[in-house]
Amino acid sequence: MGVTIDDIKKLKELTGVGLTDAKHALVEAEGDFDKALEAMRKKGLTKAEKKGDREARAGVIDSYVHDGRIGVVVEVNCETDFVARLDDFKRLAHEVAMQIAAMSPAFVSEEDIPAEEVERVKQELLASEDLAKKPAEMREKIVEGQVKKHFADKVLLSQAFILDDSKTVEGHVKEAIAKAGENIVIRQFKRIELGVTE
16 A cells, blocks of 8 residues: 555644654555554554653633533643643543533542542452352452442543543543643543532
8 A cells, every 4th residue: 555645644633743753654554544543543642651740730621511401610731821722622621521421420530539438349349248259369359350340430531431432531631642742631520410419
């Protein structure tokens, strides 16, 4: 397969890399666009991991109201006002607000789950009769997996992304980091549902 200028431009748009990098990726993939895109995403996500430690204090507060019944306010941060004003960044914040409205997470990340809550769930699982029949050395591993599973749907970053369930919300944010070239953090959110109190 040959490398076309249209493919180079398309790859540049999707990954946020320069034209030279896009062309190089396509040449390496022998013109296979999907293969080149996958390689660029992996490379971009690796860079995104490194950017994850950088301070993110600019950003936006976005809101979303669904059917007048569910309301969400979310704070999404980036490093600079320049990125905060980009349509892609604003779209990301709005998609995150929609995700929260639809999936009702309780925490942004696993680190936000209170230790006593994790311990309470762990003790409940350890007390189950099914687990008592398992060998002692296996119990801890089983419980660890069950605790992770228990909180998976409650953690925003671990949830399957509603607009593309082939990736998690965290994966979607990392793609945005790779494209923007700076760290992006979902700082906090509040979800209100009509007639439901916490």
